[in-house]
Amino acid sequence: MKLIQITDLHVANETEFTHGVDVRQNFLDILQAAKSFAPDLLILSGDLAFDTPEEKVYHWMKQHLDALGLPYTVIGGNHDSSKILAQVFGLEKHLTGDDLYYKLTVNGQPLLLLETSNGTVSKAQLEWLGSELAQLNAPAIIFMHHPPVEGGVPYMDVNYPLRNMAEVQAVMYGHQHPVYVFCGHYHVEKMLCVKNLTVHITPTTYFQMKWQEPAFVLDHLKIGLREIKLRQDGVVESAVVYYEGNKTE
Numbered sequence: 001m002k003l004i005q006i007t008d009l010h011v012a013n014e015t016e017f018t019h020g021v022d023v024r025q026n027f028l029d030i031l032q033a034a035k036s037f038a039p040d041l042l043i044l045s046g047d048l049a050f051d052t053p054e055e056k057v058y059h060w061m062k063q064h065l066d067a068l069g070l071p072y073t074v075i076g077g078n079h080d081s082s083k084i085l086a087q088v089f090g091l092e093k094h095l096t097g098d099d100l101y102y103k104l105t106v107n108g109q110p111l112l113l114l115e116t117s118n119g120t121v122s123k124a125q126l127e128w129l130g131s132e133l134a135q136l137n138a139p140a141i142i143f144m145h146h147p148p149v150e151g152g153v154p155y156m157d158v159n160y161p162l163r164n165m166a167e168v169q170a171v172m173y174g175h176q177h178p179v180y181v182f183c184g185h186y187h188v189e190k191m192l193c194v195k196n197l198t199v200h201i202t203p204t205t206y207f208q209m210k211w212q213e214p215a216f217v218l219d220h221l222k223i224g225l226r227e228i229k230l231r232q233d234g235v236v237e238s239a240v241v242y243y244e245g246n247k248t249e
């Protein structure tokens, strides 16, 4: 079973200033790269929108995703409206109020997809997550936009963290099996392990940041995706692959 995660696409409308990065071409290129892996599912883990959600941009993305011929799904990031995402991508049945969180079963493997677009995991969602984990007598695979632990990226940890991460961690630590979380939001590649929890932060298709710096410092404009293999022998294998990014000038 193979999954491809792409994240923080930050696709702009055609007239928007994108700091010299051709985010639309980057998105089209990463889709072709994703297709070459022939995954069972492609997951877009939030920040589809450049800055503010635009239905028109989501429709443009959907048109290209549909043309790819791969099964795919989306969750929201802090630059998205999950409600509009759900409407555009036909996921309304997974909406709880304005929150888009749900379980998908792919080839018998449950995947839990969380909502963190307002920077928290709601109380209702935490209860849902707890009950899903309690029913799951196996390792859990979770996708969410924000990392549920501090990423060791001072600029992000200070300014844009998941605000109720202690509550989220408590639910995840309660699982009697490993919990693998795949997220984005930080514009870096990192892995963090604590107790039964392994958190993979996946690089974006916009820009990557220097994670060591206290202030924002651009690292490079390569774009990345993450391949995740859930192997028959129980190994969860994961690797990031980088590609050249596109510039507008």
Ligand SMILES: [Fe+2]
Residues within 6 Å of the ligand: 008, 047, 077, 078, 079, 145, 184, 185, 186
């Ligand atoms: Fe984000």
